[in-house]
Amino acid sequence: MEILTLFVVALVGLEHIGIGLFEMFGSAEKQAGAFDMPEEFVKTKNAKTALANQGIYNAMLGILILAVILLFTGSTLKLIMILLMSYVFVVAVFGALTATKKIILLQGLPAFISLLLVLFFYD
Numbered sequence: 756m757e758i759l760t761l762f763v764v765a766l767v768g769l770e771h772i773g774i775g776l777f778e779m780f781g782s783a784e785k786q787a788g789a790f791d792m793p794e795e796f797v798k799t800k801n802a803k804t805a806l807a808n809q810g811i812y813n814a815m816l817g818i819l820i821l822a823v824i825l826l827f828t829g830s831t832l833k834l835i836m837i838l839l840m841s842y843v844f845v846v847a848v849f850g851a852l853t854a855t856k857k858i859i860l861l862q863g864l865p866a867f868i869s870l871l872l873v874l875f876f877y878d
Contacts, residue, residue: 756876761824764836764869767843768820770862775814778806791855816843833877840870 778786786806787794796802816839823835847863 756872757878760869760872760877763865763872764840765821765824767840767865767869768817768824770865771813771817771820771843773817774862775810775812775817778810778813780810789855789857791857833873836873836877837870840866840873844870 777789781789783794783797783803786792787797790797792802797806820839823832823839827835843866844863847858847861847866850858851863
């Protein structure tokens with residue numbers, strides 16, 4: 756189960772890299788649909804800048820999650836994975852409350868499942 760747990764946590768990391776790239780380089784039309792925002796707004800310079808900044812945070816979080824899996828082992832890895840998956844879940848809840856409800860399913864649910872796997876199946 757430990758390998759499955761690491762795999763699922765890695766998927767959360769890859770998901771965040773993908774989200775980050777989408778936020779930084781995605782088309783305004785698709786970003787507007789994903790974030791339930793008017794396309795005219797997403798095309799503005801300020802919105803593009805905000806999405807790019809949000810994107811780099813998500814991409815770097817994804818890279819951090821993958822790096823942690825490669826660099827740490829044992830109880831240290833478990834603790835860091837608990838912290839990171841908790842962080843992702845809390846941020847997803849906030850995003851669902853403030854931006855779009857889809858975030859809780861797309862980001863929060865995978866992080867919550869990963870957190871449960873880490874807590875119960877990673878030694």
